[in-house]
Amino acid sequence: MTKQIDQADVAHIAKLARLSLSDQELREYEDTLSRILEVIEVMNSGDLSAYPPMDHPLETVNLLRDDAVQQGLDREVVLGMAPSSEEDYFRVPRILGAP
Amino acid sequence: MNDEILDWGIAELHRRLEAREVSTVEVIDAYQEQIEIQEPEIGAFLTLDLDAARSTATAQDTRRSRGETLGRMAGVPVALKDNLCTTAFPTTAASRILEGWIPPYNATVVDRLADQDGIVLGKTNLDEFAMGSSTENSAYKITKNPYDLERVPGGSSGGSAAAVASRMALVGLGSDTGGSIRQPAALTGIVGFKPTYGRVSRYGLLAFASSLDQIGPLTASVEDAALVAECIMGHDPRDATSLQEASPLLLGALTEGVRGIRVGIVTNLVEIASPSIQAALLRAADALAQAGALISEISIDELAFGLAAYYVVAPAEASSNLARYDGVRYGLREPGATVEEMMIATRTKGFGPEVKRRIMLGTYALSAGYYDAFYVTAQRVRSLVRSAFDRAYESVDLLLTPTSPTTAFRIGERSADPVEMYRSDICTIPSNLSGDPALSVPAGADPDGLPIGVQLLGPPRSEQLLFRGAYAVEEGLR
Numbered sequence: 001m002t003k004q005i006d007q008a009d010v011a012h013i014a015k016l017a018r019l020s021l022s023d024q025e026l027r028e029y030e031d032t033l034s035r036i037l038e039v040i041e042v043m044n045s046g047d048l049s050a051y052p053p054m055d056h057p058l059e060t061v062n063l064l065r066d067d068a069v070q071q072g073l074d075r076e077v078v079l080g081m082a083p084s085s086e087e088d089y090f091r092v093p094r095i096l097g098a099p
Numbered sequence: 100m101n102d103e104i105l106d107w108g109i110a111e112l113h114r115r116l117e118a119r120e121v122s123t124v125e126v127i128d129a130y131q132e133q134i135e136i137q138e139p140e141i142g143a144f145l146t147l148d149l150d151a152a153r154s155t156a157t158a159q160d161t162r163r164s165r166g167e168t169l170g171r172m173a174g175v176p177v178a179l180k181d182n183l184c185t186t187a188f189p190t191t192a193a194s195r196i197l198e199g200w201i202p203p204y205n206a207t208v209v210d211r212l213a214d215q216d217g218i219v220l221g222k223t224n225l226d227e228f229a230m231g232s233s234t235e236n237s238a239y240k241i242t243k244n245p246y247d248l249e250r251v252p253g254g255s256s257g258g259s260a261a262a263v264a265s266r267m268a269l270v271g272l273g274s275d276t277g278g279s280i281r282q283p284a285a286l287t288g289i290v291g292f293k294p295t296y297g298r299v300s301r302y303g304l305l306a307f308a309s310s311l312d313q314i315g316p317l318t319a320s321v322e323d324a325a326l327v328a329e330c331i332m333g334h335d336p337r338d339a340t341s342l343q344e345a346s347p348l349l350l351g352a353l354t355e356g357v358r359g360i361r362v363g364i365v366t367n368l369v370e371i372a373s374p375s376i377q378a379a380l381l382r383a384a385d386a387l388a389q390a391g392a393l394i395s396e397i398s399i400d401e402l403a404f405g406l407a408a409y410y411v412v413a414p415a416e417a418s419s420n421l422a423r424y425d426g427v428r429y430g431l432r433e434p435g436a437t438v439e440e441m442m443i444a445t446r447t448k449g450f451g452p453e454v455k456r457r458i459m460l461g462t463y464a465l466s467a468g469y470y471d472a473f474y475v476t477a478q479r480v481r482s483l484v485r486s487a488f489d490r491a492y493e494s495v496d497l498l499l500t501p502t503s504p505t506t507a508f509r510i511g512e513r514s515a516d517p518v519e520m521y522r523s524d525i526c527t528i529p530s531n532l533s534g535d536p537a538l539s540v541p542a543g544a545d546p547d548g549l550p551i552g553v554q555l556l557g558p559p560r561s562e563q564l565l566f567r568g569a570y571a572v573e574e575g576l577r
Contacts, residue, residue: 009463013463016462017418017455017462018439019443019450019459020447025455029456029459032518033456033463035517035518036410036518036521039406039521040410042403042406043404043407043408048476048482051479053478053479053482054478054481054485055478055481056340056534057297057533057559058534063339065336078203081201081429082428083426083432084432092427092438092441093436093438093440094436096437
């Protein structure tokens with residue numbers, strides 16, 4: 001049986017998901033993801049057009065609360081959890097490519 | 100004395116504490132002794148703080164001696180799944196990406212148990228980010244089934260289940276996205292309850308699949324599950340999906356019985372279970388019939404699509420939810436020359452293989468060109484499952500199914516084959532897709548002595564009836 005996705009697909013998905021995979025992992029995920037996608041194929045065996053997409057068990061939408069000021073987390077506490085911070089900011093490596 | 104203490108349910112414990120037959124410190128001591136004996140073999144906990152538990156116990160004894168009325172969980176030793184945020188313990192979701200992370204707030208359920216004077220002993224092991232059915236996907240350790248140390252306790256709440264089953268805690272909290280409370284409860288011979296979606300606040304639960312996740316108790320008895328559920332249910336303004344209505348009273352309803360209640364055995368889920376589980380289910384049905392319930396058989400063929408839809412919806416939501424672990428604000432950071440390289444290095448090192456698999460599956464299902472074919476189709480299947488349940492509940496009040504098609508499997512038996520592992524949840528997944536309440540209750544053991552659980556399902560908000568049914572099964576099989 002032909003595989004549902006190939007290694008190039010897996011590499012593309014990994015890139016989108018910000019993951020780096022070894023060659024061995026590419027092969028392994030090609031295999032397991034293809035097999036999972038075969039299981040998922042079952043969904044397409046019937047006509048589902050009568051069933052509207054359901055994204056949530058609850059029917060409630062747009063719950064509102066009073067626009068009241070509430071105590072949030074302290075900035076120091078939040079920055080204290082960060083791997084790197086400077087003054088009031090999270091610090092990260094450069095965002096654009098190396099100079 | 101210590102062994103006797105471990106046998107007490109919450110009500111009995113409270114009677115003894117009130118009568119001053121035992122002190123809270125003695126209760127904690129008894130559990131500590133049990134943990135010292137069992138934990139080296141079972142490996143249920145990721146972190147323990149028995150000194151803190153003893154200080155809380157001492158304070159409770161002092162308050163009691165002053166004549167104060169304590170909460171409904173007073174003196175009750177609790178084990179929390181390590182995907183529930185706690186300021187007193189690190190919260191890792193059994194992932195390297197959160198190793199050592201201490202959250203800045205408690206999950207609402209943690210605060211609610213503390214408000215009722217529950218005493219947290221520690222945090223329990225799970226499949227990384229609750230993704231799994233055996234607790235083997237933990238980045239830290241393998242938890243063993245107390246009934247057979249070569250077998251898994253189920254998952255993903257396997258640590259909480261094993262802790263309660265081996266009497267290292269009286270109450271465990273878990274989370275259930277596709278069966279992660281009920282399946283380990285079944286595999287370790289205890290009660291596991293997933294409330295209606297929205298009954299329990301998810302605030303402070305590390306998100307896996309937000310439209311499916313629900314927190315619930317794992318306990319030795321239906322009565323204890325009812326009490327814990329009453330303590331944690333109820334609207335929370337910090338969770339926009341929490342139901343804005345009064346929660347049902349469960350404890351008082353238990354003894355109302357099931358006379359005249361219509362229970363449908365879901366034949367197409369029974370057929371896929373092992374013979375000993377089928378026999379146990381029939382014994383449970385008989386117990387319900389003896390108590391006056393009207394038993395019938397029903398086939399809900401649409402449930403067969405549930406597994407497929409689940410493995411689109413849950414990974415899709417997970418791929419989005421887990422995007423937050425990027426090395427910027429908290430948790431692991433691996434070095435990189437640019438922010439993108441840092442994020443890739445962090446996520447590659449921090450996530451385990453199953454989490455990566457599900458992130459990629461979800462990313463694929465949501466990616467351009469595939470969104471309609473996978474995600475929208477899966478959402479239509481959710482509607483299909485919802486309406487199939489609705490139709491079933493026109494002719495019956497509750498449904499009875501196996502919780503798991505098999506009893507506890509061997510460590511390593513399914514870990515090489517994700518598809519085989521996913522099938523472990525085939526009976527539990529439909530209730531997460533529909534958002535309905537469901538409960539697993541012990542129903543004997545197979546010829547190898549491994550526990551069997553049967554599952555009761557009910558329509559949305561039917562917790563009272565569900566607990567009456569579960570209590571009748573428990574009493575009838577006693």
